[in-house]
Amino acid sequence: MKRTLTVMFLVFILAAVTFAQTGVKKRRPLPFEYGRVVINNYSEKAGLAPVVFDHWLHRAKYTCRLCHVDIGFAMKSGATAIKASDNISGYYCGACHNKKPGPDGKKVFESCSTTVPPEEKTRCLRCHFLGKNVKPEYDFVNFTERFPKGRFGNGIDWEKAEAEGLVKPIDFLEGVSIKRQSLAVQKDFSLSPKLEGMPDIIFSHKKHTVWSGCELCHPEIFIGVQKGTTKYSMIEIFSGKYCGVCHTSVAFPLTDCQRCHTKAVQ
Ligand code: HEC
Ligand code: HEC
Ligand code: HEC
Ligand code: HEC
Ligand code: HEC
Numbered sequence: 001m002k003r004t005l006t007v008m009f010l011v012f013i014l015a016a017v018t019f020a021q022t023g024v025k026k027r028r029p030l031p032f033e034y035g036r037v038v039i040n041n042y043s044e045k046a047g048l049a050p051v052v053f054d055h056w057l058h059r060a061k062y063t064c065r066l067c068h069v070d071i072g073f074a075m076k077s078g079a080t081a082i083k084a085s086d087n088i089s090g091y092y093c094g095a096c097h098n099k100k101p102g103p104d105g106k107k108v109f110e111s112c113s114t115t116v117p118p119e120e121k122t123r124c125l126r127c128h129f130l131g132k133n134v135k136p137e138y139d140f141v142n143f144t145e146r147f148p149k150g151r152f153g154n155g156i157d158w159e160k161a162e163a164e165g166l167v168k169p170i171d172f173l174e175g176v177s178i179k180r181q182s183l184a185v186q187k188d189f190s191l192s193p194k195l196e197g198m199p200d201i202i203f204s205h206k207k208h209t210v211w212s213g214c215e216l217c218h219p220e221i222f223i224g225v226q227k228g229t230t231k232y233s234m235i236e237i238f239s240g241k242y243c244g245v246c247h248t249s250v251a252f253p254l255t256d257c258q259r260c261h262t263k264a265v266q
């Protein structure tokens, strides 16, 4: 009974936290919208539509680490403050969107430019398209058709998609990444939710390292010197800290309780 109440309380907190952040009860994003970031620090002021960045497409091609460590995007919407001039110089989006061949050998369309010949107008619209009626080249439904399904988020089980070789995110970008010696991967461990009857969480260092390297979590999110050093609770996770940094907006969301609280209760 006590446990059911606590769980209900947490579900309530989840709703309340979402509410507090936006002032309205957020509708659950549609699968293709999950992980979408709208970037609009400068675009509208410059007379262009805001930029739309979709994680589902990019994470199928590259690791989180490549973008968030090597290229240096902040893990917070708008926080990188990307400028057209940065992209033109080959930073941020311009690290890949530079007419050089991408992972499948096809030239990746260029990002911003200062002068726009008429035949290039549609190129701007491939990124600056919020609120415009443009048909993207990559259609979510087609692109993800063969991927194993998941219950929440993008509606895709990304982990399985990778295990089955349907996505092979690359972790190295010529001219940007540096060859490093990889660190020994830590053992998987279980985290106790410190609440009787609540299933333990099995945390896989091995799996997370494939996507995130070490640097995405240590030391910014978890100090990571010794297990148990970082103290946090489910409420903090719901408010977007710790595991919630990724598991509220890009990796499968917190509504999927059992995907973390997996270990059988003894
Ligand atoms: C191709 C590059 C790229 C890849 C790959 C990528 N991201 Fe991102 N990510 C971005 C950009 C760009 C932003 C927005 C930054 C900004 O607006 O300043 C972002 C933002 C985020 C945010 C903040 C979202 C929000 O709504 O505030 C999180 C969390 C995040 N990424 C996690 C991940 C995770 C986890 C992965 C791997 C599964 C990943 N990213 C893969 C480029 C990437
Ligand atoms: C690590 C490399 C990389 C980075 C960084 C990157 N992209 Fe991409 N992006 C790609 C590749 C590769 C494609 C597929 C291009 C193709 O096949 O034409 C793509 C496709 C896209 C598309 C799809 C267009 C369509 O018509 O379907 C959009 C939109 C996009 N990127 C926006 C962005 C934005 C905005 C940024 C920066 C915030 C960014 N990308 C950063 C590699 C990257
Ligand atoms: C690969 C994606 C991408 C493409 C393609 C793209 N841009 Fe951008 N552009 C961005 C991003 C990201 C920003 C930062 C958005 C923001 O904060 O408002 C940006 C910002 C801008 C700005 C805002 C002012 C400034 O100094 O930063 C201008 C102007 C601009 N782009 C022009 C263009 C033009 C013109 C084209 C077409 C020739 C174009 N961009 C194509 C990604 C792109
Ligand atoms: C997705 C996030 C994430 C990634 C990626 C990650 N870790 Fe961790 N790591 C954790 C968490 C969570 C803990 C436990 C922290 C706590 O309880 O304070 C931890 C703990 C540790 C510890 C202490 C272990 C112990 O038993 O006391 C070490 C050492 C460590 N990590 C090293 C690494 C290394 C090396 C890598 C890359 C190969 C890595 N981590 C990648 C999240 C991560
Ligand atoms: C840096 C981003 C990041 C952080 C922080 C993070 N995760 Fe994840 N996690 C991911 C990504 C990416 C996946 C792949 C599945 C997906 O995207 O839906 C994943 C998958 C998982 C899975 C399924 C794979 C497996 O191990 O069986 C579990 C469980 C999980 N995370 C638990 C946690 C827990 C618990 C924490 C906090 C201690 C945490 N994660 C922190 C990014 C992150």
Ligand code: HEC
Binding pocket: 006, 007, 010, 011, 014, 191, 192, 193, 194, 195, 198, 201, 232, 233, 234, 235, 237, 243, 244, 247, 253, 254, 255, 256, 257, 258, 259, 260, 261
């Ligand atoms: C991304 C992984 C993840 C997901 C998804 C998740 N949890 Fe947790 N949860 C954790 C971790 C990690 C802890 C342990 C925190 C600690 O070290 O005390 C925890 C702790 C808890 C606790 C113990 C009390 C507390 O406040 O720390 C409860 C109860 C709980 N979670 C309920 C839920 C419910 C209900 C859901 C679904 C709505 C959920 N969790 C989804 C990772 C997750």
